[in-house]
Amino acid sequence: MMKPSVICLDLDGVLVDLHRALVCLFGEDPDRYTDEDWSKVGEWGLSIPKGDFWGRVRSQGAQWWVNLPKLPWADALWQAALDTGAECVVLTTPAPFPECAAGKYQWVSEQLHTNHILIGKPKEICAQPGTWLIDDRAGYGPRWEARGGRLLSLQRPWNPSGMPIDAILGELRKYASAGQS
Numbered sequence: 001m002m003k004p005s006v007i008c009l010d011l012d013g014v015l016v017d018l019h020r021a022l023v024c025l026f027g028e029d030p031d032r033y034t035d036e037d038w039s040k041v042g043e044w045g046l047s048i049p050k051g052d053f054w055g056r057v058r059s060q061g062a063q064w065w066v067n068l069p070k071l072p073w074a075d076a077l078w079q080a081a082l083d084t085g086a087e088c089v090v091l092t093t094p095a096p097f098p099e100c101a102a103g104k105y106q107w108v109s110e111q112l113h114t115n116h117i118l119i120g121k122p123k124e125i126c127a128q129p130g131t132w133l134i135d136d137r138a139g140y141g142p143r144w145e146a147r148g149g150r151l152l153s154l155q156r157p158w159n160p161s162g163m164p165i166d167a168i169l170g171e172l173r174k175y176a177s178a179g180q181s
């Protein structure tokens with residue numbers, strides 16, 4: 001397998017815990033959720049009973065996105081990607097309003113200490129040979145890989161066929177550059 005030259009990392013569900021915050025916002029207790037409940041929340045939480053789903057999220061402003069917690073493996077994942085020597089960039093599709101994009105930009109700046117972030121879609125226009133995408137949406141695979149890239153699909157309750165986080169970290173560490181920790 002070719003060493004990656006570029007690694008694109010998804011934000012929601014890969015680095016950021018969007019989902020617990022969404023469940024809270026819609027008045028439910030995430031601590032009572034089972035894996036089956038989480039599988040229904042899905043990649044974007046769009047299956048939460050919601051009425052005006054995006055209107056309610058948007059009303060929270062950009063700061064809601066800035067305040068979203070990191071997933072427990074986020075720092076290790078970002079570091080393992082950097083340690084391959086590849087160019088690393090966050091690649092994220094925004095919710096359909098500008099507060100989201102602004103909040104995501106600030107989150108990445110504050111939490112990952114980088115401005116390497118691309119916000120938009122379609123993600124697959126970034127795919128080419130040597131370019132990996134780490135994402136919790138397996139559906140990107142065919143479109144990403146048709147352009148010669150490689151998808152590392154992260155296992156989450158809504159993506160049970162994906163690779164566990166430890167397997168993704170192990171895959172990245174195979175390519176760690178000599179002399180880096």
Ligand SMILES: [Mg+2]
Nearest residue numbers: 010012013136
């Ligand atoms: Mg995602």
